[in-house]
Amino acid sequence: MSASAVHKLDNNTTRQTRLAIAGIGLVGLRHAEAIAQLNQAVLVAVVDPSPQGQEAANALGVPCFSDLPEMLASENPDGVIISTPTRLHVEQALTCIRAGTPVMVEKPLATSVEDAMELVAEARAAEVPLLVGHHRRHNPIIRKAHSLIQDGSIGKVRALQVTCWFYKPDGYFDTAPWRKLKGAGPISVNLVHDVDLMRHFCGEVVSVQAQAAPSERGFENEDVASAVLKFDTGAIATVSVSDGVVAPWSWEMTSKEYPVYPNAPESCYLIGGSHGSLSIPDLRLWTHKEERDWWSPISAASMPCERTDPLLNQIEHLVEVIAGTAEPLVSGEEGLRTLRVIEAIQTAALSGETVHLPLPEEGN
Known part of the structure; x- marks a missing residue:
């Protein structure tokens, strides 16, 4: 066990970081599974008022609370992971922050930029760590791609093509009816991951144009x-x-990140630069062997990359942030900036007009 990722006690021994999860649905269960695989952390409680939540807590061997404040008072965890429906994120995260408890909120951070701004401002004022669960940034594939781009392997980034296509079965929506509601479509639920990575790779978005079609x-x-x-x-x-x-071109079906999704030997991101291009997640780097010239031969090299579970990496990082040995990779401010882009896409799709966004120095 790494001493840098745990809490020191007075007798110079160490203890596991005590974590709780609010919302033990599909994502919450994945966090619980990740915690169970780590020596640095232990799950101490679940907050979920549903019968399924109680069943999950029983299976995990931890107490289940229907109320977040009650859990905080009873268990006093070192940190909380919030994986409830988006409409509950801000209220629950504020409850944790006002209790002085570090919190990681699943994406998207909030249902609106206005609410997210309130949350980020209060966390900053209280000096309580606020992280956002954009776990793909913890994937070694993304780390490698980011490193290649930053090192200038493809020159200056000029263009990106991002595809996020899949078919969700009817049961996905029937088991959680909130997924059918306004604001819970694929722009906010799915595209938020891809937008976060585009920002991670290329900088800040300054304008957006968009179109959307109603659910069939x-x-x-x-x-x-x-x-x-x-x-x-x-x-x-x-x-x-x-x-x-129905298509294979999504991160879920190409990255091998989560075994529940069948794998397709395709890529979903293409990043084009002045000296080369990179496809992701297969990490094929395309360059001309001689002159940069469309008449010159072009070839690809597969970039080596380790493979580790990003959810495990994310929990390890959360533990380090709680211990004060690391700064958040995806802070509340970062989650807010990504949410600004998502909200701009939704606004542009409704209005048909270009939406301009402030740079970070002009607003969070």
């Missing part, structure tokens, strides 16, 4: 959308998302 299943939200994003570096991205298209 009759839900309140959209089921397909496309956007054009312009970055402060001058790069331009085209991105398309749908949860009603």
Whole structure:
């Protein structure tokens, strides 16, 4: 066990970081599984008022609370992971922050930029760590891609193509009806991951144009959308998302990140630069062997990369942040900036107009 990732006690021994999870659905269970695999952390409680929550807590061997304040008072965890429906994120995260408890909130951070700003401001004022669960940044594939881009392996990034297409079965929506509501469509639920990575790779988005189409299943939200994003570096991205298209081109089906999804030997991100291009997640780096010239031969080299579970890496990072030995990789401010882009896509799709965004120095 790494001493840098645990709490020191007075007798110079160490103890595991005590974590609680609010919301023990699909994502919450994955966090619980990750915690169980680590020596640095231990799950001490679940907050979930549903019968399924109680059953899950029993299976995990931890107490189940229906109320977050009650759990905080009873268990006094070192940190809380919030994986409840998005509409509950801000209220629950504020409860943790006001108790002085570090918190990691699943993406998206909030249902609106306004609410997220309140949360980020209060966390900053209280000096309580606020992290956002954009776990893909903890994937070694993304770390390697980011390193290649930063090292100039493809030159200056000029263009990105991002595809996020898959078909969610009816049962996905029936088991959690909130997924049918306005604001819970693939733009906010799925594309938020891809937007976060585009920002991670290329900088800040300064303008957005977008189109969306209503759900063909009759839900309140959209089921397909496309956007054009312009970055402060001058790069331009085209991105398309749908949860009603049968296709292999999504992070879930190409990255081998989560075994429940079948794997397809494809890529979902293409990043084009002035000296080369990179496809992700297969990490194939395309360059000309001689002159940069469309008449010159071009070839690809597969970049070596380790493979570790990003959810495990994310929990390890959370433990280090709680211990004060690391700064958040995806802070509340970072989650807010990504949410600004998501909200801009939704606004642009409704209005048909270009939406301009402030740079971080002009606003969080």
